[in-house]
Amino acid sequence: MNEATHDAYTQRRRQAEIEAARLLRRQEIEYKTTLWPVPERYRDARLDDWQVAGREMAIAKHAIEHMAGNPRPVVDECAQAILCGRTGTGKTMLASVLVNEINARAAETGVIAGYVTAREIIDRVRGQWNGGDERVVYDALLVPDLLVIDELGERAGTDNALEIISRVVDDRYQRNLPTIAVSNHSIQRLNDLVGERVVSRLRHHAAVIEMNWDDWRTK
Ligand SMILES: Nc1ncnc2c1ncn2[C@@H]1O[C@H](COP(=O)(O)OP(=O)(O)O)[C@@H](O)[C@H]1O
Numbered sequence: 157m158n159e160a161t162h163d164a165y166t167q168r169r170r171q172a173e174i175e176a177a178r179l180l181r182r183q184e185i186e187y188k189t190t191l192w193p194v195p196e197r198y199r200d201a202r203l204d205d206w207q208v209a210g211r212e213m214a215i216a217k218h219a220i221e222h223m224a225g226n227p228r229p230v231v232d233e234c235a236q237a238i239l240c241g242r243t244g245t246g247k248t249m250l251a252s253v254l255v256n257e258i259n260a261r262a263a264e265t266g267v268i269a270g271y272v273t274a275r276e277i278i279d280r281v282r283g284q285w286n287g288g289d290e291r292v293v294y295d296a297l298l299v300p301d302l303l304v305i306d307e308l309g310e311r312a313g314t315d316n317a318l319e320i321i322s323r324v325v326d327d328r329y330q331r332n333l334p335t336i337a338v339s340n341h342s343i344q345r346l347n348d349l350v351g352e353r354v355v356s357r358l359r360h361h362a363a364v365i366e367m368n369w370d371d372w373r374t375k
Pocket residue numbers: 205206207208242243244245246247248249250372373
């Protein structure tokens with residue numbers, strides 16, 4: 157092989173390696189962003205879709221906009237939040253907006269978000285009990301840099317539910333991975349339902365976003 161041919165060959169190989177790395181990265185992002193998807197009805201919901209009527213709603217939206225604009229996937233850098241308020245106030249939609257906004261820029265920022273309900277966590281773990289391996293579920297819940305857990309406090313009283321949720325919150329906390337909790341209950345009530353230990357981890361460096369306006373659906 158003469159020198160010119162050799163250079164061209166090296167050049168082509170380098171190019172192929174770069175292409176392969178790019179493809180792998182795209183696939184990794186695709187896999188991670190689809191692992192824990194937002195509810196179907198909010199699949200395309202973005203910040204502009206969440207309408208504001210009044211000051212409190214503006215504050216809530218601003219907090220989410222800020223989190224979406226500076227995704228810092230570490231608990232210690234104020235990346236956690238608790239959204240609570242009565243049903244129909246747009247909590248699930250706003251949390252989905254956060255996930256969608258973060259994932260829309262995942263290729264740029266490297267930060268990936270996921271969404272799951274407490275009920276789904278519990279059902280998935282229990283689904284592994286007959287001969288499966290529950291660690292598969294716990295590990296999958298560590299994949300998103302930022303994880304929204306919606307409907308926290310639902311089903312809390314049932315068998316092992318508390319241990320399951322507590323393990324997920326704790327595993328993520330120990331790894332400094334932020335969790336965003338969403339609940340129809342107040343923080344005081346959550347203390348009773350899921351325990352102070354869980355709530356204190358979720359509250360660490362967290363913004364508490366109270367959403368106590370009227371049900372949007374009855375407007
Ligand atoms: N600020 C908002 N802008 C637009 N739609 C909203 C807003 N808040 C709530 N909605 C709509 O109201 C309904 C209830 O919202 P949802 O997020 O499910 O409430 P929650 O989770 O608090 O019970 C949904 O149809 C949602 O799209």
